[in-house]
Amino acid sequence: MLPAERVQKATGLRLFWYTIWARAYPRIIGSTREKSWLFFETVLPLMGTASYVFVYRAIGAPEAYTGFVVLGGAMTAFWLNVLWAMASQLYWDKDGGNLELYVVSPGPLMAILLGMAVGGILMTATRAVIILGVCSFLFNVSYQIASLPLLILIFVATMAALYGMGMMFASIFLAAGREAWHISNLLQEPIYLASGFYFPVKAMGFWIATFASVIPLTLGLDAMRQLIFAGDPTLGFLSVEVELIILLVLSVVFIYGAIKMLAKLEEIGRREGRLIERRR
């Protein structure tokens, strides 16, 4: 039988840290357990990206557009991950009975959401790198990086803002009580269009591009394209520095919003019984 002495349990920051990595674990290990993702999450996006490359080549667009499309194709993996595995996740977890156990445990809910985000970024980065590598090889894309530190900074700021938005959406999706996949479906294609995954967002015109900039990938992708294809004609919407500042502001806003929304969700959930109901 078990020893009778009491178990020591971490609290505070240490518990927060334990919780993040514990929740990230299923996402990280999941990549090695179900190989089907190789097909669905790399081959299918590859085909979508390839079709745009052939369209641009057919109409005689500048060669730089091939690189633009390849980078956009790689970044779609992050958007899909945020939509289907972040924003919808609390909904799935409630349906599967996990949410109750998360709430009852002393591990902070915010750490659980952060764990989902960390696991999601690590897992999706692998997919993005595969898409980028294979497409670059197939379509002979050449890169001319203006500033590697700035590029890394832009990527980190984009991920922080994007996954912050995903964490905020997680509470909204759950509170809305709608079937999560309907909301995800609703958002998927319009964002492909508005965020300029397959073309420079500048082409959409100033106001639409400004509106679309609320989605962090719009500015993140635009800034990365400017930094990675430095030798090609400037098709950037705003300067990289301005886009970096906006991305940092969006990160703070979305993460703060996620914290507040999560606290509100738990309060409403406990008051109205929404944490324990399962609707089918």
Added chain:
Amino acid sequence: MDMNLAIETNDLGRVYRLRGPKRKGDAKQLVALDGVNLEVRRGELFGLLGPNGAGKTTIIKILATLLLPTSGSALVEGLDVTRDVQEIRRRISMVSGGETSGYGLLTVEENLWMFARFYGLDNATARKRIDALLEVVGIADRKRTKISDLSTGLRQKMNFVRGFISDPNVVFLDEPTLGLDVTAARDVRGFVKQWMHDHPDRTVLLTTHYMAEADELCDRLAIIDRGKLLACDTPENLKHRLQREAIFNLKVGPLGPKPSRDAMIEAVPGVRQATIVEQNGHTELNLILAQEDVLSNVLAHLTRRGSSLISLEKREPTLEDVFIDLVGRRLDVDTSHHAEGEHAAG
């Protein structure tokens, strides 16, 4: 505040506001708990016994900080469930019957490790306790099996390990043997009893609608129905309440069409409670009589209705009889969608 109490509720109430489209005249709210007063002592294995929809799960969800009461108060180890949420969560855990928690692609060990970390256990302690507890529940050989490949019984044993891995002071077990086969249910009950024996300072609050389970496991139990607490005592004392009454099981020929109220068997003087079940061409009657000699009146009544006695058995009172005596119906009647509408439980 009595520090010997692990759980205390005072006039605890919970009303659910009903959402969604409603027709005129439909109930707008559901009274799940109505002024429940409970005291569970430290070290006790306490049972909440009642039919589906009685309000048992609502009590557990309030005590586990998943749901706020709409009236009254509830304390866990002296801490208020509305204010001291984080501190309570450090001390409790919960296991529900039919639970499908965890992630199917994780192994049993990985799944348990994840939950152990949510409770702040370090790696070494988590792994040591996982090994020890899996051994205790007899599924050590399934440590590296994906949980999607486990049977219902094995999965519930894993859920039990999850519930006890964090070394909780108070454990809430909500219908823990629901859907399990006889062997798995016996193993689970055996585990709970052994754990209480080895940890005499811990407390378990168990909800069940299985009489035998409540009788076998619980030091004390409360009978609850439609959100109200009807009785609270040890199983022996509850049964003792019926010791003066005579309890009979009768198998008789078909009773025919339902008579008017004053011609029903319940109208026979001295019949305290009667449940009637029609089965394969005969009728089974469970009777609680004020005295043994009332039986002759019952037999005369049956003869008048054209029925004949097939067999008769006098027996000792069970918890089922206690429930019937208190509520007026059998425990297996679901009241969660009761026609009386506004007064049911979740």
